[in-house]
Amino acid sequence: MTNQTVIKVGSTATGFWGKFRSVLARRTEGRAVVLFAIIATFVTVSQPLVFTAYQVTLGRIALIGLVALGLTAVILMGELDLSVASTLAVSGVIAVTVANQTNMAIGVLAALAAGVVVSLINAFFVAIVGINSFIATLGMLFALRGMAFVISDEAPVKLQNTDLGIAFGQPLLGPLTPRILIFFLIFIAIQIFVSRVKAGREFLAVGGNRQAAYDAGIPVKRRIFTGFIISGVVAAIAGIINAVERTSADPTSGSTVLLASFAAAIIGGNYLKGGKGSIIGTLIGAASLGMLQVALTISGVQIPIQEIFIGGILLIAVITDPSSLRAVWGSLSTTFQGIKNSLAK
Template identity: 55%
Template sequence: MSTIKLQETQTGTWNRVKNTVARRTEGRAVVLLILVIVVIAMQQPIVFNAYGVSLARVALVGMVALGLTLVVLQGELDLSVGSTLALTGVVVATIPDLGLGIIVGLITGLVIGALNAFLIVIVGVNSFIATLGTLFALRGLAFVLSDGRPVRVTDIDSALAFGRQLLGPLTPRVLVFILLFIALHFFISRMRAGREFYAVGGNRQAAIDAGIPVKLRLFTAFMLCGFVAALAGVINTLELTAADPTAGSSVLLASFAAVIIGGNLLNGGRGSLVGTMIGAFALGLMQVGLTFAGTPREVQDVLIGIILLVAITTEPNNLRALSGRFQRLTQRKANASA
């Protein structure tokens, strides 16, 4: 009897391990990160010595991607994060008082997130359409405020102090990125409101029936996403000591790719910030490596777009659906020939 119980215990433990592994969603991000590291080590090893540049790019892409993940987990999209980053930077640079500019910039991100949520949750506009509209509106507003040119920060000394290294290659941008990841991961995994994001994305009607305040959770996700994008814009402006109205145009694609490669399901209900973090490291390092190799930004966007398409098409649900259609087609051909 003891032997049988031991075997049952071992079987149960093994099944739990398999289920845990099956639920993990970061596999593709890990594979991509390994490939990127190997290629960089062979072609551009200097990237590993340029800690400041590499970590800065990873942090910028990662911050936007972390905020975007909160929205994707609920089955929605926010295409305006890049424009939010750019507009926030312009707001910070155009206000002479740097401290006030940072506060106004962060509030701007919250307002943009609330506006997106209002259009989607209250008005009922599809999130793709709503945030596509705000993307162009915010980008246009950034160009109007800046007159289409980079805007220098008035208090350059304070901005330069913010960009100095604190510990080894760690700058305030990287430290903020790490703290942001810890805070959002705790919120998603440990707090009830954060865990309900998965329920909203997994089955919205069931979440409503269970008494989850779905509208409030959607508003929370979009406002956090806007706030995080604004925070990225503030930090980017401080480190560059200037705001560029075109900033964020490439960040949107890279951050969105990091979210999808990290295993976050577009329909919502599945994913993790850990996967997003790994995806951000892979995409950020790849961009730095391509830049060091002299690759034009347009070509970089093409490569990231290809990686994004591969990530979407190799998503397990899509592969199962494709396999099912292929089997049905094969079966119909077999029946017809018979």
């Protein structure tokens, strides 16, 4: 037996289109891209304003997408972080409260520190104590919401430096506001982290097969901590941006954020049980959702109808998953087989 003997299984793609097709098939974002294309087409035809006023659309995408980006880091590992919206509220309140007493920089640092502390507590319960992340972060959701009310004395905290807030909402680079720029910077940072940095690349392994990841010598608990910290800090950043841009921190803010960010992640092809998905997918999901929301808002479509649309798209994103389709196909074929057999009798 020599080394030349080679077993060839499967086909190796050749040629540009062959390679292109195989690259496309490898990505998990395929369905998200198709959905995005459909929505983009529909929007172009009906509401061109979505594109002509693209900075507004980008602002909406950044609003719902930022928290989703951080959340995806946790979802990739098969965990959930329900506390993101409350983290957003509490960090906004802390940022403004501290900034009013000292200065903005210290306010921002305090809010970021709060985000880190929250994620450490979340990760401690999930990774060390072993509580299901749904439950642990649900508890955190309520606790932080309450804390936001206590710190703010149950009323929105006005940012004293209103001019700073107004300036923060103005375009910084071309028509792009700081919010949009920060959103893209964070997207690039997390994308590089999960695709280039060893720890980030291992997120998929932790989510895909935790036992195997552990057996292969990956420090699973440390990865879970890292994921929650990303999620918490990004939520805190979103809270700071919201509070500064609105010139006030509202303890009830973020009420529509939680569902929107999960929707963006799911539409982007992320699998809630982990091990499947990508940050780019979430970006595409957020873009689809943002565009759709802006278009529907311009059309004056009422909220319940908007929700039907978003729900429909979520369902499409989920049921077009090949494994769901296989399951549907399997049970259908058994049923048909049965019917055919009964008829044959």
